[in-house]
Amino acid sequence: MDGFLQKLYDTxxxxxxxxxxxxxxxxxLIITLFxxxxxxxLGFLVAVxxxxxxxxxxxxxxxxxxxxxxxxxxxxxVMVQLLIIYYVIFASVRxxxxxxxxxxxxxxxxxxxxxxxxxxxxxxxNGQFEAGASLGLNYTKTMLYIIIPQAFxxxxxxxxxxxxxxxxxxxxxxxxxxEDLTKGGDIIRSVTYEAFLPLIAVALIYxxxxxxxxxxxxxxxxxxxxxxxx
Amino acid sequence: MIEVKGLKKSFGSLEILKGIDTTIEKGxxxxxIGPSGSGKSTFLRCLNMLEKPTxxxxxxxxxxLTQMSDKQLYKVREKMGMVFQHFHLFPHLTIRKNLTLAPVxxxxxxxxEAEESAGKMLKKVGLYDKADSYPNMLSGGQKQxxxxxxxxxxxxxxxxxxxxxxxxxxxxxGEVLELMKQLAGEGMTMVVVxxxxxxxxxxxxxxxxxxxxxxxxxxxxxxxxxxxDSPRLKAFLSKVL
Numbered sequence: 001m002d003g004f005l006q007k008l009y010d011t012x013x014x015x016x017x018x019x020x021x022x023x024x025x026x027x028x029l030i031i032t033l034f035x036x037x038x039x040x041x042l043g044f045l046v047a048v049x050x051x052x053x054x055x056x057x058x059x060x061x062x063x064x065x066x067x068x069x070x071x072x073x074x075x076x077x078v079m080v081q082l083l084i085i086y087y088v089i090f091a092s093v094r095x096x097x098x099x100x101x102x103x104x105x106x107x108x109x110x111x112x113x114x115x116x117x118x119x120x121x122x123x124x125x126n127g128q129f130e131a132g133a134s135l136g137l138n139y140t141k142t143m144l145y146i147i148i149p150q151a152f153x154x155x156x157x158x159x160x161x162x163x164x165x166x167x168x169x170x171x172x173x174x175x176x177x178x179e180d181l182t183k184g185g186d187i188i189r190s191v192t193y194e195a196f197l198p199l200i201a202v203a204l205i206y207x208x209x210x211x212x213x214x215x216x217x218x219x220x221x222x223x224x225x226x227x228x229x230x
Numbered sequence: 231m232i233e234v235k236g237l238k239k240s241f242g243s244l245e246i247l248k249g250i251d252t253t254i255e256k257g258x259x260x261x262x263i264g265p266s267g268s269g270k271s272t273f274l275r276c277l278n279m280l281e282k283p284t285x286x287x288x289x290x291x292x293x294x295l296t297q298m299s300d301k302q303l304y305k306v307r308e309k310m311g312m313v314f315q316h317f318h319l320f321p322h323l324t325i326r327k328n329l330t331l332a333p334v335x336x337x338x339x340x341x342x343e344a345e346e347s348a349g350k351m352l353k354k355v356g357l358y359d360k361a362d363s364y365p366n367m368l369s370g371g372q373k374q375x376x377x378x379x380x381x382x383x384x385x386x387x388x389x390x391x392x393x394x395x396x397x398x399x400x401x402x403x404g405e406v407l408e409l410m411k412q413l414a415g416e417g418m419t420m421v422v423v424x425x426x427x428x429x430x431x432x433x434x435x436x437x438x439x440x441x442x443x444x445x446x447x448x449x450x451x452x453x454x455x456x457x458x459d460s461p462r463l464k465a466f467l468s469k470v471l
Contacts, residue, residue, distance in 0.1 A: 130280055131318035135332035135384060136308035138300070145335060149322050 011197040017188050021198075024184025025205060031101040031180065032167045038106025039166065040159075043113025046070070048143060050114065051121040055129070056139070066114070073111035079172045081108055086176040097178045101170065109166045116158045120151030153224045160217035164210050171206075181205060231256045231291060231388060231419055232277060238285030239272050246272045248443035249286065254388075254421060259414050261434035261451075262423045265466060270423045270440040274392050277421065278310045279303050291387070308336060311381030315393040317373040319365035325352070325376055326361040329383045344383070351379040355409055371402030375409055382413075389413065391422040427470060431455055439463050 012018040046066045053063035073081065082104040090100060124147050132142030152159075174183035185202035189195045237250040246269045254260050264270045275281040277288060279295050288295045290306060298306065320328050329348035333339040339347065352358040355375040357368075365373055374394055381389060391410065395403040407429050414420055414433045424430065430437055430451060437454040439447045439462075447454070447463045455471070458464050 125318070127314060127316055127318040128320065131312075131314065131320070132332075133280060133304070134278060134307055134310070134312035134314075135380070136304050136306075136336055137332055138304045141335055145331060146320055150320075153322060 007194055007197060010192055011188060011194055012201075017191070020179070020184035020187050021181065021201060021205065024179055024181040024202075027098060027101075027173075027179060028167070028170055028181040030098060031105060031170050031173060031178075032163075034102040035105035035109055035166060035170070036163050038102065039109030039113050039162070042107065042110030044117055044148075046110065046114035047117035047121060048148075050118050052139070052143075054122070070111050070114060073108055074115075078105070078108045078169055079175060082172060082176060097176055100176060101173045101178050101180075105166060105170055105173075108169075109162060112162050112165075113159065116155050116162060117151060120155035121147055123154055124150050156221055156224065157217065160213065164213055167209065167213075168206060231258075232421075233289040234277070234286070235289070236286035237273070237276055237283050237288065239269070239276055239281055240284045246443055247276065247283070250440075250443075250445055252438065252445060252448070254419065256387075256419055257417050259420045259422070259433055259435045260438055261430040261436070262421065262438045262440055263425065263427070263430060263466075263470075264440040264446075268440045269443045271392055273440060274390050274421060274423050277390055278307050278312055280312075308332075308338065308384050309387045311378075311384060311386035311389040313374070313377050313381055313389065313391045313394045315397050317365075317370075317377045317397075319373055319377055319380070321365050324362050324364055325357070325368075328365065328376060329380050332380075333383055338384070347383050348379075351382050352376075354382075354412075355379045369402060370398045371405045374398065374402075374406045378406075378409060378413070388419040388421065391420065391424065393423050393425070395424065395426060425470065427455075439466070441466070 012021075046069065049059050049062045049066050053059045082101070085104045085107075086097070086100045121143075128146055128150070129139075129142055132146045133139075137145070170180055171182035173180045174186065177183075179187070181202055185198040188198035192198070232254040234250055234252050234254075237247055238245070239247040250273055252260075262270045262273065272281055276283045277290075279288070279298075283296055286296070290310070293306070295303065295306060319325075320331065323331060326345065326348055329351060330339075330341070330344035333344040333347070334341050349358065349361070352361055355378060357372055357375055357379070360368060360372065360376070365376070368376065378389075378394075394410070395406050398406065403426070407426060410420070410422070410429070411433055422429075422434075432451075434451050436448060437451055438445055439454075439460075441462050447458065447460050454463075455467065458467060
């Protein structure tokens with residue numbers, strides 16, 4: 001027991017090593033939060049472009065660009081994308097690594113969000129478009145006020161899952177020497193030669209956040225379900 | 231009010247409408263009947279350009295809809311209410327919001343005006359107490375009455391009904407037809423695609439029989455049902471009456 005307490009003390013208390021975890025967590029959360037925002041924005045945009053093209057045949061060029069984006073991003077590992085963005089695209093620019101992380105994970109997530117949202121839009125009955133049109137609402141307004149809110153509700157669980165995946169995927173950020181939560185735990189491991197405690201602590205923190213997020217989404221889903229009762 | 235000239239519509243190589251000519255006057259109640267697949271719904275949907283005709287013209291209040299830009303078309307549709315077989319209410323919005331969405335977003339009314347107007351319409355269709363319910367909490371007949379109210383809030387000059395009672399349970403058909411009769415009594419110009427012969431006879435000022443993509447016969451209800459000219463209409467009526 002004393003040995004265990006000593007290990008806990010060595011791992012987290014000495015030299016304020018717990019700060020590797022708290023600072024790492026902060027970085028992880030910042031990257032995830034902003035990457036989710038970029039991902040959602042990009043994803044909705046691409047989804048609307050693709051769905052509009054599929055439904056009306058317009059936006060040919062934008063649709064072509066979107067398709068290339070989706071193919072490239074979904075066809076390569078996120079870690080490779082991260083490395084390319086940092087070491088190739090921003091090779092000669094001094095840039096904050098957190099920003100690079102946000103960009104890389106945001107651009108990556110956008111591709112997955114786009115396909116989720118597009119499937120949501122395509123799942124809405126064409127009658128909803130016609131009802132909008134028959135009232136004089138143009139395509140954009142119909143999309144904005146009638147289609148997207150319903151599509152969003154339908155794909156919310158999938159979107160939430162994408163956020164959770166993204167949170168966990170940011171753990172490869174250490175490859176561009178970003179000190180995120182995972183890297184923080186790993187630094188403690190490398191200075192204390194004790195792997196169990198720091199890595200389990202890291203895993204627990206991820207788990208708690210994911211479980212917390214999942215329950216939040218569950219609550220939101222139940223609220224959105226109100227209009228389904230009947 | 232609506233002048234249809236040589237209206238044609240094909241889907242690929244399939245020709246649905248083969249040249250329709252008719253004029254719908256203000257205040258008229260035109261009831262369109264015909265076998266399924268005859269093109270009667272397509273005809274109705276061409277009137278507000280939900281289907282783009284492949285030939286001919288539709289002139290509404292003096293302007294040819296087939297020559298209009300999309301932008302102008304949306305403006306025109308504000309004046310042409312449409313009621314669908316499957317209601318197409320907006321399931322994510324309350325009944326009140328279903329009614330006020332279009333007038334508010336199109337800026338034809340302020341939010342307050344729209345809500346007042348929506349309240350009036352809900353009273354008219356007898357569903358004022360459902361204002362804060364969601365569509366899925368209503369019966370089919372109630373949904374269709376709300377769909378009619380939603381179209382009416384825009385103050386349309388003409389109402390198009392595309393088989394409004396075909397998706398309803400039999401006991402709910404009456405309440406919807408009753409509302410449509412009331413609307414007809416108030417002088418609304420109506421074009422109704424339906425299989426309800428009783429309604430056609432009672433409310434229609436003119437019955438149009440579409441078969442094989444053309445108007446095979448049209449007449450006043452009395453003459454139409456009592457003394458049909460064409461053998462096809464005779465055969466059709468003998469089956470449905």
